[in-house]
Amino acid sequence: MCSKKFLRHSALPCCAAALVLAAGCASPSASPPAPDQPAATAAAATPAAMLKSLDYSGNQTALEAIDRAIAAAGTDRTKLSALITELVEILKQADATFTAQQAAAQRLGQFLPPLKADDVALTTVEHLLADERLVNVARLALEPVPGEATDAAFLRTFGETTGGVRVALIQSIGNRRIAKAVPQLAPLLKDSDEPTASAAAKALGQIGTAEALAALERAPNPSARTVIEARLACGWSLASPSDGVAAFQRVLTDAHTSAAYRVLALRGVLGRDPQSAPATILTTLAGDDLAAKRVALEAISALPANAIVAPLAAKLSTFDAPTQAAAIGALAAFGDAAAVPAVSKAIADSDPAVRAAALAAIGKLPGTREGALELAQFLVTATGDEAKLARQSFARLNGPGVNDAILATAAAGDAKLRVVMLEAVATRNLTEAFPLLWKIRADPDATVRAAALRSLGELAPATDQAAVLAWMISATDNQEIARAQRALASISLRNHDEAARDRLVVDAVDHGTAEVQLRLLPVLTRLSSAAAAECAGRLACLSDAKVALAATDTLSRWPERNALPVLITTAEKATLDEARAAAIKGAIGFIERKRETPAKESPDDVARLLTIAKDLETRKSLLILLGRGTSDTALTLAEKLQSDPALAAEARDAALSIRVNRVWPPIITASASADQASRMVDGNAKTAWSVPATAGQWIQVDCKQARPIHRITLDQTGRVGDYPGTVEVFVTDDLSNPGAARATASGRRDRTVIDLPAGIRGRYVIVKSTAKRGGGAGNWSVTELQID
Amino acid sequence: MNSPEKKSPSAGLSRRTIVKQGLAGIIAYAVAPTFVPSSLFGRTAPSNRLNIGFIGNGLQFAGHFSAVLGRDDCRVVALCDVMLAKATKRRDEAEKTYGAEQSDGVYRGVKAYQYSEELLARDDIDAVWICTPDHWHAPIANAAMKSGKDVYCEKPMTLTQREGRVLVDTARRCGRVFQTGSQQRSEYSFRKAAEMVRNGWIGDLTRIRTNLGEFPPALALPEQPIPAGFDYDRWLGPTPWRPYHEKRVEGNYGGGWRCFYEYGARKNGDWGAHHFDIIQWALGMDHSGPVEFIPKGWQGAQYQTHVYANGLHVERVDSGLKAMIEFTGSKGTIWVGRNEVLETDPPELAARPLRGEETHLYVSENHQSNFLDCVRSRQRPIADVEIGHRTATICHLNAIAERIGRPIHWDPVKEEIIGDEIASRWLDRPRRAPYGTL
Known part of the structure; x- marks a missing residue:
């Protein structure tokens, strides 16, 4: 009988049907009624009867049913009317729980339509507004409902109440901005009950009409915190901007107003009189009232660029240094060309804060060819924080001729300036510079060649791997070699084909001379793939001591753990004793750096190293590492080594540590x-x-x-x-x-x-x-x- | 393409490797030296440090407190929590940290308060951090700005949509600096992802997906005794009365008060405030927003979705995404998340520098530092109040659509729900007296 088909064809109102479904046809998995719920809940006679016993804990199916019904009703006023009847009924019932009444009121507030004076919903809830226990419940239902009848209900009840109930109603009147309430609220500004007087002031500020403002200005203490905040609120909401300005001016000129509120009044004047705001801002910034300066600086961003940028830029140098610095930041936010001359000039200011602000700002303003050259020239000699700021600005400088100036200057001329420009090629992603960068390989200046390699490392595609490898092999200058190594690694890592990233380098190592192998070891480290590690391992096993030891050292400082098995293999198989010893040391370092205790890996690595290591101190170190383990294998090995007199003590410690690890965590x-x-x-x-x-x-x-x-x-x-x-x-x-x-x-x-x-x-x-x-x-x- | 198991095209390429080691990365990562004139907007040395108050000393507070405590350019001078013991405990920690300065005649100690108005009444405090549950953000932030304090407010900025517009107005009318605690804007990966989208590197956007996760349902909780020293009525504040239970007031990233719509917008507010915020940034919609919000399940909708005026869909996909946010375009895809997760298809996009003529977004390397710099310079911070409000609006509208079970059509210019006066009611909530007004 509870099928959806039945419900669709039922004569029951949809909402009631939904409630019945929830109440009487609950699925077997629905929670049973709480033991302390009245029997009526379990019986589920009617939806209202179910909800009226609602508690904050226990069975919530009645509430859930109501909510489903509300959602199902959507915007259908007919269906919602039926729900309103159900919910108002709960508010009428003296034996309904507070929880039920609160839930009903909250939901009524969500969809009660504008009410007429004789609507049952209004008369029922209005009755509760004066109830100290239920006033907030009633406000949930009525405060969101628009309409004069509801306004009138609040005003009627408010006149009959005192204390906390009255404060609650005043707050609703303020939130609803009931202009008719001004005559009733105004006398309360003198009320001896401070919460009442404060609530009245705040409500008048929310109402914000000329009448409300007049009442506030006639208050016994018009400079009291709550009153003056309300006066300021009125200044913003008065329909006439000039009336608003006048209201703020009266606060500004009131000798009893605190400095903090005078500043707020100043902000009001700036906001409501945008015509005179630029001049007022400039005057304020030239003064010495720090609080007023803060507000004036913030107000700059509220003005249109064409009203403030040019006058502010013109006056910039007349302000003290800290004000200049802050104003430069405000100018930068507009991105307006009118600010460029003043900000450019400020880059050479004697005050470091002004210089720094200008350097940070210049990149956000429209750029030119000349501006780019000036900034580049600045970078040739700049150091420290100023250099960082200038680089950041140079990387984003935008305007006609900027890129062309960079490319032209990078091609020829002063080497230091070329280096700056080549750096900009990379930071600005100027891929059109590729022909120039390759041409620079033949440049006589090594610093320029290195700079070009750096840019190639940033920008060149993976297809350029071989060309950079060739450049690296032929390079003669140490800085150039280092740059080429980094460039080769970076370009290789950008290869879409992960398997191919290290192939070219590994082939070059395997088939190269010792010198090439040594040059490519740093590249292998940066690639740090398993294939790269194995390639380094092959070098470590060579008989060429220089190459083998360099490779072992490289593997010991390898960034990835894929070097550990290679090091252990090297320790077992390297041709040179020195390489084997270095590999054992490197492997121990890797194991020591492992983050977890107890070790999650098998003790095989340590066991293999114990087999290889001859040096007693090394073997003792390995036993400490063995003591990180938990496995039977580790314990068996530790116990076995106790028979070795030279290691007996360390082996006993390892065995004990392993047993303790088995009860980890501590x-x-x-x-x-x-x-x-x-x-x-x-x-x-x-x-x-x-x-x-x-x-x-x-x-x-x-x-x-x-x-x-x-x-x-x-x-x-x-x-x-x-x-x-x-x-x-x-x-x-x-x-x-x-x-x-x-x-x-x-x-x-x-x-x-x-x-x-x-x-x-x-x-x-x-x-x-x-x-x-x-x-x-x-x-x-x-x-x-x-x-x- | 979206299976978490499948390796991305750039697998093995650490963004740290390819970007931080790169020149553009080094420049982008360089900590921008402060050029802020502390001598103007602070006080004279040695107390030209900013004086900071913390309101709400629970879970979310701890990280901010430690960070501010470790800075030399500001001093924690006041702590406030409705559980006074929390404030006094943290006061003791702060005093211990600052202990070495107690003999120099400058240090004036740290005060602990139970009520925010006591802290806000002090005129020697420059800025406050608001780390309360969401339902107290707007009332305290509004009062703080009116009392002359700049505000760092945890996300989501508000409990209701209307509260956000009030806070924007108050910030502007009081000339205050307001930073919303959506700190992902101050992470390189998110900024880079937003810049890639803005500059069309993945072509025309076809879809955005994000992972917010899910909270357990809010529980119907029995009444427990209120712990001594805890002003529970104040904790409830403007929200409807409910009986005390430790689970209701608990600060817990996986539950606690975050599960209740009374105190927040559940996951839409908790994580939406971060990820919807980045999406807004990437789309250049910081002063606008979507036009439609469709709840999960509506006419078979698989995901909660909001839609921008150009038809772009943002889907909330709570599992299976490989990163927190996925931007898909006609020429590629971007996956971005915390802990420097930034992957792209094609992979080279992640390391490609911006050209000068491309759009460069607001750079902040540290959300707290950005706020404190702006307190001094009076510039707008990276997550300014309007931005926080617009993002919170998306959180709230998604939550409203979910709760009423039907789509919402939204006018982001007028900030009105179109054609559904019932849904419009949800844009604000009645507030319990005596906390009945903002």
């Missing part, structure tokens, strides 16, 4: 942001514990069992500046008596590694900051905390 607490503390051991470098980098902050780690502690690593990957000041490390089994600090260290950017003396064991590790970081407070963050 219990970790902190002096502050304790809810974030577990992020230090979650194996996720993107989450962090973070506190101000001040003295006294601490981290406490409970490893749950005593274990050897060789080293603590505080990793703040991705938050390189969030390092601590000075930290002390305590290791103890007894928190009540942690003893003396076992190590002290200064925080380091990126990672702080604290090595402890040999033989330290304990269950608890405490890292305590004893001094704030210099150079400002900032944060101390730890993304991962490692214990070795």
Whole structure:
């Protein structure tokens, strides 16, 4: 019987049908009525009966049904009328819960049409307006409903109320801007109840008519905060701009007005009298009232460019330096050519703030050939912050002749100026300069050649890989070689075909001379692909010591972990002992830099290195790394090595560490942001514990069992500046008596590694900051905390 | 093309690698030195630092507080939270940080307040950070600007569409600087993506998709005892009375008050305030907006969608996108997200510098610094109040369409809903007295 077909053909009003569907034909999964709900709810006799027992918790199906019905009704006034009847009924019922009445009123406010004085909805809700408990409920229903009858209901009730109810109604009257209320509100400005007087003033300001303003100006204290704010509001809303200006002028000239409000009145004058605003702004900027200057500067942006740019530019040099700097910023925002001469002149100002503002602004203003040459010439000798600002402006300078000037000047002339222009070729994406850039390969000046290579590195397509490789191989100047290496890497990385990115370089290495191989090693590093790493590995196994050691060193500093297996293979297979030793050292470095403890990878890498390494200290280091693991393989190896007398102690420590790792994570607490503390051991470098980098902050780690502690690593990957000041490390089994600090260290950017003396064991590790970081407070963050 | 598993054409190309190492990137990344004249608009040394107050000391506050605490050009002088204990705890942290200065005769301590009007009554505070739940943004921001403070207001800027227009008017009429906390505008990747779109590098736009995620449903919560020291009535403020429950007031990125329409616009407000904002920027619509809002499910609509006057659809796709925002055009695609995610098809677009004659957008490397610089220079910040309002309008209109279950047609010039006076009611909400007016 509850099919949609039945509902479509039912004689029931659609909304009521929807409610019945929700109430009586709820799906089996619908929540049962809450145990404390009245029986009527469960019985679901009528929709109103259901809703009238609504509570804030428990079964909300009645409310959900109403909302579905409202949505289904859409803008259909017939359907909505039926819903209004249902909802008003709830407001009439004395036994309806507050929750139900609030919900009904809130929904009525969403779609009650303009009402007539005798509408049941209006008479019902008006009755509630005077009820201290329900006034806000009634306001939900009536305040949004337009129409004079509703206005009248508020005015009638307001006259009969006091205290909080009256304040609530005054606020509704203000929000509805009921101009007829002025005679009733005006006397309340003298009311002894401060909230009432304030609410009346605010409402008069919202109404904003001449009558409201007159009432406010006649108030006992027309300069009181709430009254003057209302007067200012009227100044903006009066229909006549001249009346508005006059209202603001009266505030400005009122001796009792505070400076803060006089400034607001000034802003009002500027806003309502745009004709005289430019002159007023210029006068204000020439004065010494800082608060007024702030407002005048902000007001500049509200004016049309043709009204303010030329006069402001003309007066610019007459202002004090800080005002000039701020005004230049305002001029730049217009992007108007009329500002260019004044701003260009300011680039040579004696005040650094003015110069900096002008340099930042000039790129936002229309450019010319001459302007481009001046800016380039400035860049030849500029340094520091001014050079940065000038470069940023030069990169975006736009106007006729600018690009042509750059290309022409880059082709010939003073080498320093050519270098500046070649840089602009890159920053401005001037691909039309390609013929010139290739031609420069034959230029006698090495700095110019290097600059051209830099631009090619920025702009050249992947098809130019071979040409840049050839240039790099033939280059004679060190700076030129370095630029060519970077250019080759950048161009290769732009290749759409990922598999082909490193092919040309790898082929050149495999078939090149030793000199070519050495030149291409930095390129392989920048490419950092697996194929590039394997290529470097092949070099590391050569008998040419210079090449092999350079390749091993390159792999040890490789940016990606794909170098680790190559290093281990090199350690096993390299021709030269030195290369094998360097490869082992490089591999250990890679494993040490791993972010997580316990290590997620298999212990195979460490085991392989232990097999290869002959040096005792290296083997001991490897056992510490083995102690990061959790696997049976790692534990078995550590236990096996305990039979080696030279390594027995370290192997025992490793085995113990592995057993403790198996109950990871430790219990970790902190002096502050304790809810974030577990992020230090979650194996996720993107989450962090973070506190101000001040003295006294601490981290406490409970490893749950005593274990050897060789080293603590505080990793703040991705938050390189969030390092601590000075930290002390305590290791103890007894928190009540942690003893003396076992190590002290200064925080380091990126990672702080604290090595402890040999033989330290304990269950608890405490890292305590004893001094704030210099150079400002900032944060101390730890993304991962490692214990070795 | 959009499967998260499929590698993009530029896979393996880190934007950091190709852009930061590039010359254009180095110049773009160079921290623009401040040229702001602190001597004019601050005070005399050593207190030419700006005095800052924080209102709302919960979840969203923490990052701003740490950042401001670490700066030498401003001082936190006041904290305020309706749970006074939060403010006093943070006051203690601030005093500990500034402790070294207490003996120099300049440092005047940090004050903790429970009520914003106490903080706003101080005339020595230059700017306030508003980090409250959304329903308090507009009332406090409005009062702050009238009391002479510049405002950094967390996003979304408002609870209702109408509140936004009031805040724009107040900011202009009071000559205040107002930064909306949509800080993605101050991230290089988002700016670069917007510039690529603006300059037509991917041709004519055919579709934009964004991922906002979803919140769990708002719960019907029983009443719990109000914790000592917490002014719960003030926390509710202008919203309809509801019984206290810890889940209602909880600051939680995955739930808490963010789940309730009473206090925000759910995901449309929470993440829409970021991603819709970037889309507005990319389209050059900062002073305008879409013309139609279609709720998910309307006549079979698979996604919530808003439509610009040129017919461009922005779809809210809550899963499966490879980045937070995807711009698709006739010549390519851009994927952009936080943590420097910027991928393009064709891939070389991401590293291509802008030409001088192309559109260059407002550059800010740090949202907080941009605000503080503008407090001094009196320029408009990168997420000025009008921008924040227009973005919040999109958040609110999408939420309204979802709640009334039908499309909304919008006039972005008049800022009116067209032909649906019932939907128009939703542009504002009655406010509970005594918090009954803005």
